Amino acid sequence: MSDYLFLIPSLPLLGALLCGILHARGGKARDLAGPVANLAVLGSFLVAVLAFLEIRGHEAEALVYEGFTWIHTGTLLLPFKLHLDALSGFMALIVTGVGLLIHFYSIGYMAHDEGRAKYFAYLNLFVFAMSLLILGANLPLLFVGWEGVGAMSYLLIGFWYDKEGGWPAVAGQKAFIANRVGDMGFLIGMFLLFTNFGTLDVAAMKEAPALSGGVATLICLLLFLGATGKSAQIPLFVWLPDAMAGPTPVSALIHAATMVTAGVYMVCRMSFLFVQSPTAMAVVAVVGAVTALLAGTIALAQRDLKKVLAYSTVSQLGYMFLACGVGAFSAAIFHVGTHAFFKALLFLGAGSVIHGMHEEQDAFRMGGLRRHMPITWITFLVGGLCLAGFPLTSGFFSKDEILWETVSSGGSAAYALWGLGALTALLTAFYTFRLVSLTFLGKERFDPGEVHPHESPWTMTLPLVILALLGLGGGLMGLPAVFVEDGNWIHHLLSPVLAEGRPFASEGGHGLDHAQEGLFMVYSSIIAVVGILAGLILYRNGPERMAGLAKTFRPVHVLLAGKWFVDEIYQVCILTPLAALSRFAGWFDLGIVDGLVNGLGRLFQGAGFLVRRVQDGHIQSYAMWMAGTTTVVLAWLVMQLW
């Protein structure tokens, strides 16, 4: 029972409150926000490291911190319980570690933005929510972090809410609502879990007996819907590219390293459930692979630096879900780790480029920056190599492991999925180095008169260098068996926590041996090198050469540049009908329902008018009424007599 565990979330929370107060005071105090925020995350990182060592050290299965009872109603008992085991420990390290680097980088990046204190408050709140997500022992607590992270990304994306005609605010809202759609699935999944397991505590659910196939599949699919919302997979990935409207460090932290991996973490955390339903695993794998390919193709035709990286993130996330789908949960987490390093590096590099080029984001109007920003150039190159999967880089090892696990998971689908993965790897390498050569190589395509790029200050370049080293060295965490007998350190770390399951293997798949593993490793390195060279050669001196090619394949280019028109499809199929439905509801409510009520009023009024017309002032008409009624009465009497 280690009670220092609650420090990991509470330190950033404290930091956020302090920054909030500093922001409220304004003036000079705002400059203090940066350091305060960094200190908070540093503290949290150290605690995470300490906790991680404690677990690794004497094999303590997991650290648990039991706080106050949060919700206690009838059979539902949800204490505020934090639980750090190998999986959440590793994730905590990444979140707080990369988070720290990004906080440090943000000091320089946001130096002269007058809302910087508010920015750091939000960033700290984000780390708080993310750590809550990772450490939450029961699903509702995880959900608190889950939506908290969504809210923070909403605020951070819309940080510059009055720039570009208010577009960031719209992007933020889009992100929040897309997440909310996913959260609906997560919620219903939790309800089902509670009705079936009677508890929502992850550890308790793990021990509980297995569910029947159908229910398990339904729950897994619902949880996966939540994951697609958060980790931007096929149905709900539209918000991530627009999320680039936020400051670049935000994109680095949220949309590359931490938040988007929350979905993968949740799937791995519930791996014991996913393993129980092969169909759900298949769905996860297929969705992952298809998303990877789709995003990869879109990235080919993007001009905006950050948009390319955003789609590349969606694509890499697709890889992670592919890994989860084929049962290689530890490979997924390994890729989460390495991806966090090099993608954060690429984003921060892009940030430094944009910072230097005074908010210019269009790669077509850059070029030749290697002479102006040497550090950024080298670190960006390293990042690009990792992303492309250049042999021996961390990206290579983690992506290769995923591809290897996919093909070796047996079953007919394995080869198809591997094919998709390999093709995406080729595309990734190609568009990465298309970007690198467009931005850094070739001649300057901007007029040096009014734009003079300069290298970013050391506070920004230091994190780049650190991340570059991590990117290169990251592969050591999971060396494949071919190199070192049991070099896959991360696999051993996570295996006790993650469930083992080869959903496809059961279909008589033939486990491949080491020789094939080496062979496939050669395949992926060839793919990477080919992609890199293609990217370099075709885009060496500017986009003109490829422009011609783009014209010949006009429809393909339009399709890709238009992002497969997914946004437009959603707009037409979902948003407009819903808006029309709501307008109809508005009209219906006022017209019909309200009409009925007012109608009742008018009915009585009308009746009043009818009666009034009888009193028309003529004496003789009154006499007429009298004579008439007496006659009628008389007639009635006569009838009676009869």
Place this chain on the structure above:
Amino acid sequence: MDSSLPLILTFLPLAGALGILVAPVRGRDGGAASLWGFAQLIGVATFLASLPLWFGYGPGEEGVKFAFSADWFRFQTLQVRFALGVDGLSVLLILLTTLVSMLVLFSASSHIKDRAREFLFWLLVMESGMLGVFLALDFFTFYVFWEVMLIPLYFIIGIWGGPRRRYATIKFFLYTMAGSVLMLLAIVWLVSHPLTLPGAGGPALTSSILDHTAHLRLPASTQTWLFLAFAVAFLIKVPAVPFHTWLPDAHVEAPTSGSVILAGVLLKMGTYGLIRFCLPLFPLATLDFAPILMGIGLVGLLYGAFLAWAQSDLKKLVAYSSISHLGPIVLGTFALNALGLEGSVLQMISHGLATPALFLLVGMIYERRHTREIGDFGGLARVMPRFAFFLMLATFASVGLPGLSGFVGEFMIFLGAFQASPWIGAVAAAGVIFGAVYMLSMMRRVAFGPLRSEENRRLKDLSLRESLVLVPLVVLFVWIGVSPSTFTSRTSKTLAQIQAKVEQAR
């Protein structure tokens, strides 16, 4: 042992009101300042008087505390008693009433300029009416206070309201009156129906709610129509979907303080009544009508959300949003399990905090810009950061962001509803999306985006006094969000008894 606390709670505001009516005050502005001061003093005193309830009725308590009862009038064999008391169900709502009333008294002076004396009189009378309803343990006491509560709002909307106030206030009054007349019919029938009390020899007439709740045995058919009579009266008050059209008009035309009290407390009368009367008194009918009413709750949630999305008037949007937020409460109540009931009570409190905050903010912006069209706003966060901060918090609370009060209530309700019937629970969870859609789009169009019009540029931010009024609400958002069990534990025993009463009949 009769405790005098409920008496103080009920009659202190009334005494204050009478005091204000006759207080001879002079002063620069015709003595208004001293009147406001006096009224605010009464408001604070009532709130302080209600605090002992919080400590006296701790977690895990059950049964009626602070009871007070005196003979009122005798009618042949029926001895009607003026009975007051507090139990798990009403303790939180009483505290909510005193808090909201106190905040209204502090915030109203900024926008009620003319005839302050009458306004304060009616406001305090209304507060004592509301407290009376929550405290009442006797049918007649309940019905008297139920009517006493209606009349002040009729005047507050009618006199200090917006352009179409007469139409709105008459509609509101007639609508609720129609419902309460139905209820009166049922009450009269009930009270005239002899009840076999244990140990009291033969069947005797009594008008105490508790006796009826404990010993009422009715055949299914009579239960049905009695249930319907009560249910319709309360569904009008909630307001549930078919009977909701009075709410947007009443809100749009009411002055800010009127809207705050209407949304903060009056709407809870409906749901409180459902739990207090419909469930325990007519268990068989409750079981028959539970699915239908869960459906009504669900429709309220979705229909309210869609309506809110279609509004261009800020105040109307918030009004429809409260219809959408009360839908789940009805849904949770008729899920008939611990989760649903406690979730509904908690959601009542959290809605009672979030919507008043939203209305106060709408009022503040209306005082500055004199328009409620969302289109006229934009980019206020740049000019009024404090306003934007509070608006953001209130929106997140009402959208149900975890960590704030909205989420816990909705989560428990949806889970309870899911256990009652999976499909309704699932669709209700979908309602969460629409809730986010219209609130967030409202906030974006109001606070974020570029500063379009010149007038917005010159707006001054919230004054210290206005912010102080909002602070207690925000603190409670977080407190309920972070540790809801301190609140639900107070209601769990009483609600368990009510649920047990319904279960017996199953």
Place this chain on the structure above:
Amino acid sequence: MALPVFLILAAGAVFFAANVVLRRNPAECAVHLVGSFFCLAGIYLMIGFPFLAALQLLVYAGAIMVLFLFVIMLLDLRREEPRENPRISTIAPLAMGLLFGLLAVVLPDMPVAVATGRGAVAGAGGAEGGKELANYLFGRHLLTFEATSLLLLAGIFGVVVLAKRRTSRKADLERLLENIEAESRTERKEPPLVGAGSEGVAS
């Protein structure tokens, strides 16, 4: 033998009554009403009430109708214009026809209360019938008799008060002239007899 005479008288009464109602000129109506009263008096005589017949002639024909004629002459009333909206004048005859049909069906066998003993005195209608009637009138109905005398007294006072002139003579004249102009403007057929009409009233 008396039946034919009765029928003649009845027909006369009905004829005169119909004319009272249908004639345009009020003066003619009055004359016809008098005629109808005579016929009625005759009928009273025939069914055995000579005192009543006399009374009828004296009071009704003599006093009341003279009063009517006097007023008609005083106010110089012209022919009455047909009504613009004939609605009533179409419905009324139908209603009256229906009513008469009903009465015709009902009245013949109307159960008349059993004759009281007193009435059996033979020859009550004869010459000394009046004495018998007088004893009855001042015996049993003395109170009613006195009441009617009071009524008459009140009537007289009423008439005097009503007829009193409130406004000055000149004001009356002006108003009358105005009204006459107004009335003459509304009369479509006859030319305005301003000259003749005014000095008649002025006397």
Place this chain on the structure above:
Amino acid sequence: MIASILAVLPAAEGIPNPSIPTSWVLLLAALLFILGIYGFLVRRDLIVVFMSIELMLNAANLTFLAAARERMLDPEGQVYAIFVITVAAVEAAVGLALLIAWFRLRATLDVETAVELEG
């Protein structure tokens, strides 16, 4: 010819002129009454309306007397008839006075113009 008229005069004994059935007299009264109502409802001239009222009163008188005759010339009937006549006289007097006052105001007796009471 005088003889025939004198013969019509009621002989001393029993009900005079028994050959005249009372129901016929009642029928005559009814007819007169109805003509009175018709005049009252249809005519626009107030004076004619008054006359129609007189007509109705006479019809009532006739009914009284017819009934009295049926009951062996019961004086009760005659007394009522007398009262009816008296009341009619007073009514006519006051009515005509009102009529004159009305005329002084309006210069016309047309009933159609008096619609101030319209609802």
